[in-house]
Each structure stands twice: as C-alpha cells, then as structure tokens.
Amino acid sequence: MKEERRYLTFALGKGRLADKTMELLESVGITCEEMKDKHSRKLIFVNEELGLKFFLSKNPDVPTYVEYGAADIGVVGSDILREENKRVYEVLDLGFGKCRMCVCGPREAQVLLQHHEMIRVASKYPNTAKDYFYNKKHQTVDIIKLNGSVELGPIVKLSDVIVDIVETGSTLRENGLDVLEEICPISARMIVNRVSMQMEAERIRNMIGMLRDKIG
Ligand code: PRP
Numbered sequence: 001m002k003e004e005r006r007y008l009t010f011a012l013g014k015g016r017l018a019d020k021t022m023e024l025l026e027s028v029g030i031t032c033e034e035m036k037d038k039h040s041r042k043l044i045f046v047n048e049e050l051g052l053k054f055f056l057s058k059n060p061d062v063p064t065y066v067e068y069g070a071a072d073i074g075v076v077g078s079d080i081l082r083e084e085n086k087r088v089y090e091v092l093d094l095g096f097g098k099c100r101m102c103v104c105g106p107r108e109a110q111v112l113l114q115h116h117e118m119i120r121v122a123s124k125y126p127n128t129a130k131d132y133f134y135n136k137k138h139q140t141v142d143i144i145k146l147n148g149s150v151e152l153g154p155i156v157k158l159s160d161v162i163v164d165i166v167e168t169g170s171t172l173r174e175n176g177l178d179v180l181e182e183i184c185p186i187s188a189r190m191i192v193n194r195v196s197m198q199m200e201a202e203r204i205r206n207m208i209g210m211l212r213d214k215i216g
Contacts, residue, residue, distance in 0.1 A: 005051045006051070006200070007046075007051050007052060007053045008051060008052050008053070008072050008073065008196075008200060008203060008204070009052075009053040009054070009055070009070070009071045009072050009073070010052065010053070010054045010055070010071060010072070010073045010074065010075070011055055011056075011057055011061075011062045011065040011066060011070070011071035011073070011074040011075075012054060012055070012056055012057070012062070012074070012075050013056075013057065013058070013059035013062050013075065013076050013077070013080075014056045014057065014058060014059070015059075016097070017059065017075060017076070017077065017096075017097050017188055018056055018075070020094075020096045020097065020188065021075045021094070021188070022035060024094060024096075024211065024214065024215075025211075027214055028207075028210040028211060028214050029210075030047075030050065030052065030207070031047060031050075032045050032046075032047045032052065032054050033047075034046060034047075035054060043055055043056070055071070059076055059077065059080055060080050060083075060084065062074040062075070062076040062080065062191075063076060063080060063081060063084045063086035063088055063191060064084075064086065066086070066088045066191050066192070066193050067086040067087055067088050067193070069193045069195060069196065071193070072192065072193050072196035072200060072204070073190065073191070073192050073193075073196070073204070073207075074088070074190070074191045074192075075094065075188055075189070075190055075191075076188070076189060076191065077097055077099075077165075077186055077187070077188055077189070078093075078184075078186050078187055078188075078189050079099075079101055079125065079128070079165055079186045081189060081191070082101075082125075082127075082128050082184075083125045083126075083127050083128050084127075085127070087194065088191040088192065088193060088194065089191060089192045089193075089194060089197055090189050090190075090191050091189075091190050091191065091192050091208050092189065092190040092208055092211060092212060092215075093187055093188075093189055093215075094187065094188040094189065094190060094211075094215065095187060095188075095215050096187065096188050097186070097187055097188035098167075098185070098186065098187045099165045099166060099167040099185075099186045099187075100165065100166050100167075100179075100182055100183075100184070100185055100186060101125070101128060101163065101164075101165055101166075101182075101183040101184050101185075101186055102163070102164065102165075102166045102179045102180070102181065102182050102183060103121075103132070103161050103162070103163055103179075103180045103181040103182075103183065104151075104161060104162050104163075104164060104166065104172055104177050104178060104179050104180060105154045105160060105161035105162060105177055105178070105180055106154055106176065106177060106178070107178050107180075109154070109160050109161050109180060110180050112160055112161075113139075113161070113180055113181060116137070116138075116139045118140055118141065118142065119139075119141050119142070119159075119160040119161060120141070120142045120143075120144060120158070120159040120160050120161075121133065121141045121142065121143050121144065121159055121160070121161055121162065121163055122143075122144045122145075122146050122150055122153030122154075122158055122159035122161075122162045122163075123143065123144070123145065123146065123150060123162055123163040123164060124145070124146055124147060124148065124150055124164065125163055125164070126143050126145045128163060128183070129141075129143050129163040130143055132163065132183050144158065144159055150162045150164045151164070151171055151172065151175045151177060154177060155175060155176075155177075161180060162177075163183065165186060166179055190208070190211070192204060
C-alpha cells in the first residue's frame, strides 16, 4: 500500500514579506493559486498536487508556529528571530525585506549615548534593545516596551531614544528624528522546525537547494 504523503506547512508573515516569499517560491515552481485571491477570507491555502499548505500569521507569531511544529517552515524577518530567540533552525537568508535595526532619536540625544547616561529607550524589541545596551555598550538603560508607532516615544517625551527598524528612513525624517547608532542589518529568513528537518529531510533540503540556487 502506498504511504500517504504528509503535507508540508508554511507559516508566512502577513503583508509584503508573504507576497515576496510567494514570488520567490513561484520562481522555483512552488505555487499556490488559492492564495492569489486577495478577497478570500480563508486562513489556510492548499496545493494538493505538491502536498503543501500555507497560512498567514502576524510576523512575531511565525517562529512560534514553527517551534511547536504547527508549521514545518516559516519566513520571518531576522529582527523577530533575534527578539524571540525560538528553538528553530534558521536555514536561509532570502535576501529581501532588507532594513536596519537602529537606535534613533533627536540629534541632541547623541550626547546621552556617548556619555553612557541612564536613558529611557522605547522599543517593540525590548530584548534586542536590552542586549545591545547591556551586553554590547555596557550602558544601563530603562527599556519601555511599545507595540507600534515607536517614533512617538521621543516626540511626546516618553523616552530619550528608540530602538526600531529603519527601512527607507522616511518615518524618521517626517518626525524630525535621526539614526544615532546602527545595531545590525535585517533581512527575511527561512526557518524550519527541528523535527521536520529530520522527518522530511529530503523534501526540505531539495527546496532549500532550489531556493539557494535561485537567490545565488
Ligand atoms: C516600521 C518601523 C518604522 C517604519 C520604518 O513600522 O517600526 O516605524 O516601519 O520604515 P521606514 O524607514 O521606511 O519609514 P511599521 O510600518 O511596521 O508600523 P508600526 O510602527 O506601527 O509597527
């Protein structure tokens, strides 16, 4: 009796990252027609022929789905991986979704950084901010967790600086803020569940190989 092939499930971060990922997958013959219907309210999309399932989630949840094995494979920014520190294999830098993790603020705040003052840092990435200030700069700071529109922090005097991602820099410019220090570059990564990597080694390795060749 023929053994039934197991579905491989992908978790993708909603938005531009998912669109870019589907473009890349499509270029190596991995498609999902169902996903192209932007009006669909379905949460899971299937390609029966290839034995693949796809679902979209909030970006910070992608590593969680992959760590617990609810998804075999995920695509997420390295900003999230660094912040969440989940037990998953990071297998490929996809080369898109590029931006920078930076300390930003009004220019006057530069001196506070230079003098290692006890400052307030607002961020959606408290672990990343803590690691940078405590372990790299050896500066004691007060970290305030925010969930978005972090640039407001210095403007309304909640914080002296922020730690956030900068892509085009236009949010900073429009709010009179600057990049003060650069922490690290960011890009989209493919991650794989540890058990799936053993159990579905051939299918996953083939896919990684095709993508790696494509990315160059
Ligand atoms: C991100 C980030 C910055 C902005 C940077 O926010 O937190 O605010 O994009 O991009 P830019 O350099 O091209 O202006 P996002 O749009 O995800 O919204 P949020 O702040 O509400 O999380």
